[in-house]
Amino acid sequence: MEFYNSTRNHMEKITAPEAILRGIAPDGGLYIRSNVPQISPEEVADADFLKLAEKILSDYLCGYTPEEIHGCVERAYRGKFEAENIVPLKKVGDRYVLELFHGPTAAFKDIALSILPQLMRCAMEKQGLHDEIMILTATSGDTGSAALTGFRDVEGIRIAVFYPDKGISPIQRRQMTAMQGSNIAVCAIDGNFDDAQTGVKRIFREMPEEFLSENGISLSSANSINIGRLVPQIVYYYSAYLDLVRMGEIQMGEKINFCVPTGNFGDILAGYFAYLSGLPIGKLICASNANNVLTDFLSEGVYDKNREFLTTISPSMDILVSSNLERLLYLAMDCNADAVAEKMRELRETGRYAMDAASMRKIREMFDGECADDDAARDAIRRVFEKHGYLLDPHTAVAWKASEDYASKTTDCTPCVVLSTASPYKFPQSVLAALGAEVPNDAAEQLTLLEKISQTRMPRALQGILERKVRFNDVISPEDMMAYVQRKAACER
Numbered sequence: 001m002e003f004y005n006s007t008r009n010h011m012e013k014i015t016a017p018e019a020i021l022r023g024i025a026p027d028g029g030l031y032i033r034s035n036v037p038q039i040s041p042e043e044v045a046d047a048d049f050l051k052l053a054e055k056i057l058s059d060y061l062c063g064y065t066p067e068e069i070h071g072c073v074e075r076a077y078r079g080k081f082e083a084e085n086i087v088p089l090k091k092v093g094d095r096y097v098l099e100l101f102h103g104p105t106a107a108f109k110d111i112a113l114s115i116l117p118q119l120m121r122c123a124m125e126k127q128g129l130h131d132e133i134m135i136l137t138a139t140s141g142d143t144g145s146a147a148l149t150g151f152r153d154v155e156g157i158r159i160a161v162f163y164p165d166k167g168i169s170p171i172q173r174r175q176m177t178a179m180q181g182s183n184i185a186v187c188a189i190d191g192n193f194d195d196a197q198t199g200v201k202r203i204f205r206e207m208p209e210e211f212l213s214e215n216g217i218s219l220s221s222a223n224s225i226n227i228g229r230l231v232p233q234i235v236y237y238y239s240a241y242l243d244l245v246r247m248g249e250i251q252m253g254e255k256i257n258f259c260v261p262t263g264n265f266g267d268i269l270a271g272y273f274a275y276l277s278g279l280p281i282g283k284l285i286c287a288s289n290a291n292n293v294l295t296d297f298l299s300e301g302v303y304d305k306n307r308e309f310l311t312t313i314s315p316s317m318d319i320l321v322s323s324n325l326e327r328l329l330y331l332a333m334d335c336n337a338d339a340v341a342e343k344m345r346e347l348r349e350t351g352r353y354a355m356d357a358a359s360m361r362k363i364r365e366m367f368d369g370e371c372a373d374d375d376a377a378r379d380a381i382r383r384v385f386e387k388h389g390y391l392l393d394p395h396t397a398v399a400w401k402a403s404e405d406y407a408s409k410t411t412d413c414t415p416c417v418v419l420s421t422a423s424p425y426k427f428p429q430s431v432l433a434a435l436g437a438e439v440p441n442d443a444a445e446q447l448t449l450l451e452k453i454s455q456t457r458m459p460r461a462l463q464g465i466l467e468r469k470v471r472f473n474d475v476i477s478p479e480d481m482m483a484y485v486q487r488k489a490a491c492e493r
């Protein structure tokens with residue numbers, strides 16, 4: 001059996017169900033399996049999304065039986081997505097768009113957050129855990145509603161979601177604040193996403209043990225630092241590849257590139273795992289918005305978050321500390337956990353760290369970094385709609401532009417799949433403005449106008465969203481997050 005260990009420490013080896021229950025390692029590191037399973041595309045050539053998911057999850061998540069994984073996959077995906085094949089691939093011009101937004105909240109995070117609660121519930125039963133689990137999640141907009149949808153009314157689990165009060169779209173906010181479910185709490189933070197994420201990490205570090213044991217609670221995370229979030233995302237890289245083969249666009253074995261709109265580095269890291277597992281990937285293009293800390297990292301070898309946090313029209317990518325990069329560092333530095341711990345200490349204390357040349361060479365073999373600001377993203381939305389009649393959301397638009405920039409700076413003509421992470425209907429205001437339309441003030445009217453202009457239908461997931469009643473109004477300062485969680489954990493038991 002293959003075990004998981006922390007990126008900051010090799011001493012403790014745990015199974016996948018344990019790693020999923022914990023979320024983050026006690027030393028602050030992220031769980032990782034340095035020895036990845038090999039899965040050739042030939043061997044899964046005929047698999048549909050559910051079968052692929054079963055294969056990849058079973059191979060990666062040692063400690064679950066194939067029957068358990070089968071049950072989790074069925075409950076997570078069967079009949080739960082608006083697109084029958086879960087993640088359709090569309091040809092748009094000479095690129096391909098992988099639509100990851102046909103789930104219950106119309107964003108790509110649904111893919112992992114539909115199955116994480118199933119994996120967690122199953123792990124609780126396997127481990128004979130009697131505690132209640134309290135999931136803490138910081139969100140830049142999309143994780144929150146996807147996590148709430150996945151975890152609501154799951155027995156033995158509660159969830160608290162923290163989002164930045166400013167900088168998410170009205171539709172994203174309403175999706176969370178109007179969410180139904182008896183085991184959920186939703187709270188705005190007077191700060192940005194990094195404040196919310198730092199606050200959650202601090203609760204994990206500083207929550208008193210006695211409080212947890214007195215209340216019979218274990219903490220866990222639904223953020224993409226949880227390995228149970230990451231592994232399900234490997235599946236759609238394979239799915240896109242196999243679709244291209246089936247469409248006759250590539251030959252089996254031929255390489256393709258992926259361009260990924262990136263925030264916390266989870267989505268693109270799943271692509272790297274797909275590559276390590278044997279999927280023929282040429283390059284992973286890391287697309288950032290104006291918060292381009294990753295673009296600079298990839299070009300200069302220095303990670304430096306000492307810069308202004310910018311609020312953009314692609315809020316789910318407004319991040320200066322990309323947590324999952326830690327896993328890439330670990331792999332690039334030959335699994336040297338002490339070296340990773342040292343870099344993360346530097347990051348915490350000085351806000352920056354520099355990589356050695358050899359590790360950067362390894363990283364750059366697979367990763368290219370590009371960035372596009374709001375103007376460039378708006379321009380891409382307009383151009384792609386005018387030329388191809390296809391509507392991009394602002395996050396996907398950043399990736400589209402990045403893929404163009406990559407193409408024009410290199411001679412690489414490998415087929416390129418752009419990952420589309422959200423429905424344009426989650427961001428009607430920005431999309432309408434990009435198209436040059438006069439934007440109505442009323443969000444419901446924005447949705448209708450977008451339908452009219454684009455001749456498409458809004459996703460089922462968003463129909464009637466603005467008529468739902470707001471249940472959660474709390475706004476607190478980041479310092480008060482611990483007290484908030486303790487109150488929510490101790491009450492109504």
Ligand SMILES: *Cc1c(COP(=O)(O)O)cnc(C)c1O
Nearest residue numbers: 142263264265266267316421422
């Ligand atoms: C979360 C998110 C991203 C960024 O994904 P990461 O895994 O954090 O890199 C991009 N686009 C959308 C719409 C998202 O919700």
